[in-house]
Amino acid sequence: MELFARSEKTRVVEEIGGVARLGELVRELGGRRVLLVTDPGIVAAGHVERGEAALRAAGLVVERFADVHENPTTADVARGLAVARDFGPDLLVGFGGGSPIDVAKGVNFRVSCGGEMSDYRGRATATASLLPLVAVPTTAGTGTEVQSFALIADAATHQKMACGDPSAAPKIALLDAELTLTLPPFVTACTGLDAIGHAVESAVTKPRTTVSAHYARAAFEVLAANFPRVVDVPTDLAARAGMLRGAALAGLAIEHSMLGAAHSLANPLTVRHALPHGQAVGTMLPYVVRFNATLEPATRQTYAALARSGGFADAHAPDEQATEALATVLIRFLRLAGLPVDLKPLGLDERALRALAGEAAEQWTAQFNPTPVDPSAFERLLNSAS
Ligand SMILES: [Fe+2]
Structure with missing residues (x-):
């Protein structure tokens, strides 16, 4: 293709x-x-x-x-x-x-x-x-x-x-x-993390197809290869071009297969706690990857394949190990961008977490997540990140 x-x-x-x-x-x-x-x-x-x-x-x-x-x-x-x-x-x-x-x-x-x-x-x-x-x-x-x-x-x-x-x-x-080129570093990082979130989430959604899988994998490969560079050297035009290409490929993956739980969580985090969309997606994504991978072997295989195609796991690494390598690299991207790797800086109490979980479950993206996510599942996810 x-x-x-x-x-x-x-x-x-x-x-x-x-x-x-x-x-x-x-x-x-x-x-x-x-x-x-x-x-x-x-x-x-x-x-x-x-x-x-x-x-x-x-x-x-x-x-x-x-x-x-x-x-x-x-x-x-x-x-x-x-x-x-x-x-x-x-x-x-x-x-x-x-x-x-x-x-x-x-x-x-x-x-x-x-x-x-x-x-x-x-x-x-x-x-x-x-x-x-x-x-x-x-x-x-x-x-x-x-x-x-x-x-x-x-x-x-x-x-x-x-x-x-x-x-x-x-x-x-x-x-x-x-x-x-004129994008401030913080915007570059947040939009880049958003695009990476699109690639990783659309790869595993319930409505995924072979076409969306092609775009999600191609997007992840190019975004993961260029994100560290564009954060480190914002004037690198080739890295900028890679990010633009990756974001468009990930956009096509969404067009064919929608998004999942990290996006469901991101919307209320943005509305209630003013977390920029890409930062919210980037923060929650490693937790969602681990959550989905535990419950669904097919999803775990897809995550593992992403990690291998991005060069983050050995070709023969077991799926569990490769999936953890994917979560680890997503956390590394947050660190490279100088962003928190959890929700601790927000200081959310139990009531705030419950409210976020309830709203996340109402987002239209929640239905496409590969594993069922109800308010209690979202509460577990938010707790693990807090
Ligand atoms: Fe997004």
């Missing part, structure tokens, strides 16, 4: 300095009036100007919507929609981390199909044809640049909604590692 299969909905273009070709790629899709969705940080870094210059050099008319916030809500989408209605784009560019790309998807649903964001919860929800979307990620993390889903929170309840349709996936994902 090719690294990025041609049958995927998104064409992945990997090129250092490739943002200069953004106009040419948009023209190939037939775009003439482009709404670029981004956030103030990406504008301040100077990346948006480069992207817009490339679009204008190709003779395109460009409008900018830069008012996207982190963990975007229906309010971000509504503001973007107002700009889109005034401007009348025939193509959208989502330019930035996961948030601008997801808001671009959200705007696309509403401007193309009308209605409210909540109308598009679930899969295959588009009621009219969507505008083509080009994604230009500036972080190596979420993988939304190759996915048909947008995560948008309800502005009133802050509940995250997964809004999706196969046609909502970007037509092109332009991976230009130069755009990730």
Whole structure:
């Protein structure tokens, strides 16, 4: 199987300095009036100007919507929609981390199909044809640049909604590692740990397939090889390119097989205790690996295969040993990034742990974990990390 299969909905273009070709790629899709969705940080870094210059050099008319916030809500989408209605784009560019790309998807649903964001919860929800979307990620993390889903929170309840349709996936994902050079070390580490979490979790979920297994393993290999380097030498463009490639591969693995318990735990840890998503995933992942491996031989085999393919366990090492090597390397990644390896710094008491466990069990990712996880299982997991 090719690294990025041609049958995927998104064409992945990997090129250092490739943002200069953004106009040419948009023209190939037939775009003439482009709404670029981004956030103030990406504008301040100077990346948006480069992207817009490339679009204008190709003779395109460009409008900018830069008012996207982190963990975007229906309010971000509504503001973007107002700009889109005034401007009348025939193509959208989502330019930035996961948030601008997801808001671009959200705007696309509403401007193309009308209605409210909540109308598009679930899969295959588009009621009219969507505008083509080009994604230009500036972080190596979420993988939304190759996915048909947008995560948008309800502005009133802050509940995250997964809004999706196969046609909502970007037509092109332009991976230009130069755009990730300006990421602060902490963001580089958190987004990298998130991507590693995507690879490891999607490898073992209940709905896993041979296709998702291909992407999860390829993602883990490239992410594990490049994470230590990108943390140590943030200016290393080859390592940055590796992380971008790995995040996109992991994004495709999720597209085919969803996520598991580490992501279920991460959401309440972020909401209740302000732990950044990637840090929360990275902290809980080794505990989830050990938990799942104890209960499920098939899962243990998959973890062991990941450890072997990443070069962290001998080809003949027993599955138990190779699985422990995987957990150990995941902990080493946290240490390399200077992050805590457990939840102790949060000082959680029994009541806080129980509340987290209850909320983790309600997350939609919990159902895909290879072993059943109910509130008491999540409480055991949280206790082991506290
Ligand atoms: Fe994630």
